[in-house]
Amino acid sequence: MLRGGLIGCGFFAANQLHAWRDQDGAGIVAICDTDPARLGATGDAFGIAARYTDAAAMLAAERLDFVDIATTPPSHRALVELAARHGVPVICQKPLAATLADAAAMVAACDAAGVAMMVHENFRWQAPIRALKAVIDDGRIGTPFFARFAFRSGFDVYAAQPYLAEGDRFIIEDLGIHILDVARFVMGEAATLTCRTQRVNPAIRGEDVATILLGHASGATSVVDCSYATPIHDELFPQTLIEVDGDRGRVRLGADYRLTIEDRTRIEERDASPPLLPWAERPWHGIQESVAAIQHHWVECLRAGRAPDTSGCDNLRTLGLVDAAYRSAATGRTLDVDPR
Ligand code: NAD
Ligand code: 89Y
Known part of the structure; x- marks a missing residue:
């Protein structure tokens, strides 16, 4: 063991x-x-x-x-x-x-x-996100040219994690980092980035809203939009909603993990809900299951002497997008990022 x-x-x-x-x-x-x-x-x-x-x-x-x-x-x-x-x-x-x-x-x-080094970047290990990625990898929508990754919530994250209200930086560094990593996972590396941030909640120090435009090395475009300032009646925390348009079809991960795959001839709906592990608690269960999945990956990689998908080296690229997002928001500029 x-x-x-x-x-x-x-x-x-x-x-x-x-x-x-x-x-x-x-x-x-x-x-x-x-x-x-x-x-x-x-x-x-x-x-x-x-x-x-x-x-x-x-x-x-x-x-x-x-x-x-x-x-x-x-x-x-x-x-x-x-x-x-x-x-x-x-x-x-x-x-x-x-x-x-x-x-x-x-x-x-x-x-x-x-x-060996792995960053615990678990969102890309969420079962619904992997189900969406598998649809793209199977060629069902052709070549992706546009994606949107949306995480909009009014959930009180400060109750369990009070430090999130205290730093000069908040949503990009804490949550946007996951969504940017998912954007890399689904759409490939980014070459350019533009970002705007807002602080809506006056009781916190950092930004609680970020809207990011990525130009991918492939030529595709993604929008990554995150908010912890959105009052929503049907709160979806911590779901990431995703839509990807390809030249032959479209795939969407909608509210409550509904995966919709469509092309010009048909539309298919699937339930992509994450499993509820015996120790897990809603609404965190999708994140909790992804923790088990990334740990399993780590054990496999360690035994095989292989670098994990979210190795330290890989994660420098995600962190590079976080860094670029803050610089873009501060300067109002679109920045080149290293797409290697
Ligand atoms: P926390 O403040 O509740 O817990 C951190 C613990 O570390 C505290 O008990 C503290 O005493 C201890 N600690 C601090 N410095 C230490 C040191 N040098 N040696 C030993 N113990 C030390 O924080 P948290 O909310 O559990 O967050 C921890 C990390 O997990 C953060 O980086 C956060 O971003 C991350 N996080 C990740 C996810 C995810 O889905 N991946 C979700 C929530 C939090
Ligand atoms: O810390 C954050 C994370 O990594 O996932 C959600 C979270 O707990 C609050 O934004």
Whole structure:
């Protein structure tokens, strides 16, 4: 069994610990949090006896096959570099870092140490999004030329994650990062980006609305629009609505996971709802299932010696779009991004 150590026992880590319990051939044998109360409560809830308030102490004392970092971004670089120094493969939550320079240094540290690195960029692992991608890969709509990726909500994310209201940056760095990654996954790399941001909720510091236009290297265009300021009666959080037009048809992931595939002759509707895992809770279940899926991918890749789909190196491209989005919003310019 692959022995994992989890660092950060906060809000989202509970999902990761539940999902690790169900993974074949891997599990969490030690946990760490600087907050002793959180550490104790999590250790008791998941029956994990090896508990540390210092990640360096955990890495020194435990024989680990990987670490899973579920802390907030300010600690990510030091913790990834610590794992690299110990030669231990590492998963790190998104956003990998607040700056591209920090993220690139983290990727370089893992490369130099020869350790595998994956960013926990789980949205592209959501079952409905993979179902939509499979339709495109099957050639059902021909060559895609336009897509829209919409995440519009009024859900109170600040209740469970109060830090989201406190930073100078919010929705692009926290949520838009997932949607930009999904746009890359579905439509390929972007070559240009234009972004406008707004802050509608006066009680928070950062932007809670972002509208982004991507020009893809393929020549296709995508709109990525995100809002946490949209009062909606039928709240869809945390669903991403997607539509992709191709030269032979159209595929849409609509509300409540309705997948609609159409061409000039017929229209087909499918239920693409994510499974509700035994420990999952609506409305988070689609995200929770994607946590299990990305962990499964990590275990397969680690065993095969393969780079994960959302390796550190891959994720620099998503982070590059986040960085470009903030720069475009600040300057009002359309920016070239590196589509390699
Ligand atoms: P949180 O504040 O609830 O939990 C973070 C925990 O890390 C806290 O208990 C804190 O004490 C601990 N911690 C901080 N620095 C530490 C260190 N150096 N060593 C050990 N422990 C340390 O945060 P959260 O809401 O759980 O978010 C954690 C991360 O997960 C963030 O990066 C967030 O963006 C991400 N997240 C991802 C998803 C997703 O779908 N992928 C969803 C929600 C949150
Ligand atoms: O932190 C965010 C994430 O990664 O997914 C949804 C979220 O919890 C709030 O925007």
